[in-house]
Amino acid sequence: MSGAESDLRSRFLGCLVGCAVGDALGAPFEGYWDHQLPVRDDLLAGFAEFEGYPRGQYTDDTQLTLATVESIVGRRELDTADIARAIAGLWKHQSVVGPGGACTFAANAFLRTGDWRTCGAPVGQAGNGTAMRTAALGLYFLGDPEGLPAAAADVSWITHQDPRSVAGGIAIAAAARRLAATESGRGPALLDPSTFCRAVAAAARPYDAVFAEQIERLAARRDEDRDAAVAAIAWAGSPRPEFERPIITPYVVPTVLAALWAVLRHPSSWHDAVSEAIGLGGDVDTLGAIVGALSGAFLGISAIPELLVASVRDSARIQALACRYHELVVARGVRTAP
Template structure:
């Protein structure tokens, strides 16, 4: 059955939450450990008893929390409201509700809480983390029929915390990928990446070139592809000691896209690929999960795993899905 746009929206945010939760367990770990986790736990669905610190499996992190806050700000304002969203970003940090976070996002949230205007609070370059991109998925569905508005909003919501144009381009790429995936059309990776390249070219031209390079890596097996993607855009010295995907926006966004394009019709395989490489895997799996969920819809997610997602005992899958349905009416 072909999912409705409403169910694709629900699939995207719940898919993001599930990818996030699966990756959160092994965030920052080596490729070897993450591959073993995928083979021994994720693929067979044996995750019920695992936990990270005080968090049992199902807890998702700031990736999904901030995407959810963006959707709530839309619902409240009836559209994109950067001031309202900025207030929510400040509040979730100042009230201690955030679960895991990047330094640049925390710095921006602190400035917002201190009264700095939303369009001045973002951490300036060269901070180019993936905090803008990880939460941009809903924008691709809220502005599904207006590519120019999609790009503008994805960039603007990202600048609240990250003012580096590379971060903005990453946000546009993820929003655009969710938009394309939700159309339900056959996925040709060359066409898919060409459309994203056009969408991002007005934000940061070099990002277009990275997307074009990715088109030649999709056919490579994951270990070989990771060797290329993990170092894209990173200065040589910064890559020393890293065999995994870092929180830097370019490789993490490219790896999420690669994971989806390898297996566009399998949510679990997509998320498994995103995690198995190691590194910032809660974010790569969250972004890949948002794209995949938009394609397969809510019914295409592994139900038993999806039922486990939550945020400290609240905001379960059904709550996220209901929020998505309400936002779908605005899109």
């Protein structure tokens, strides 16, 4: 395997393992306010226990991500109907940890009808259940960026028909693809915030132009005063602030903006990006999963603390899946320039 190939494999590993580790770090603190969370360094020192699960347990965000990738690897192609079957299978086997309402609705509808085009939760339910699972999906399009938006829209549509959720699913897939495609070695220097945000926004724009505009504005928010940026992100897409303090709810607009903002603020540190995201409070297992996956896709698995890689649940299985996914995508052809 060439140096470039092993670097790319490390990014696939970083994306999938980073998702599971970030998810498992956030899960014990889902719904907490920022001031109730452990201090940053304690947060990433090791996995905390929750609800009787073993330490290192990940949740629905990672389960749906793995189901998506397992479908692609198993069929050696992206087949939306098969991904819907794989996702619904998690509900059939009642194995979902902390499932969201829209995904539960969609999975039950799919199990009744077998039709991925009609089973998604209706417009008005604009949760982050799409964006939480599409980072890894984005890597499938390393050689085919033009094919990403429509395919990520279909995969998002399985669970959510609201255009904001569809656009959010596309945005995270496009962000992961771009991060993994950015030339290695000089990575952080090449993550130009304006270029990055413009590209991510362009992929989402045909599905929700207002949301795309908010993504494009993130490039400037990166250098804004932190409290002002967090408040603007937390209430983006809402008519007025929902609570007295900013918190990231499971609404897809703030979730996606917060995740991209955390990666832009800390492009060279997986630890800092993930602790920044979880430190915002709220839907922190999802924030941890998305930012862990995005930062891992950029920096590779070696950027994730070794202890966490070793002790996250199903680490060996996830790593084996990432390697098979990498082989499949390389066989399809990869373009390294963003």
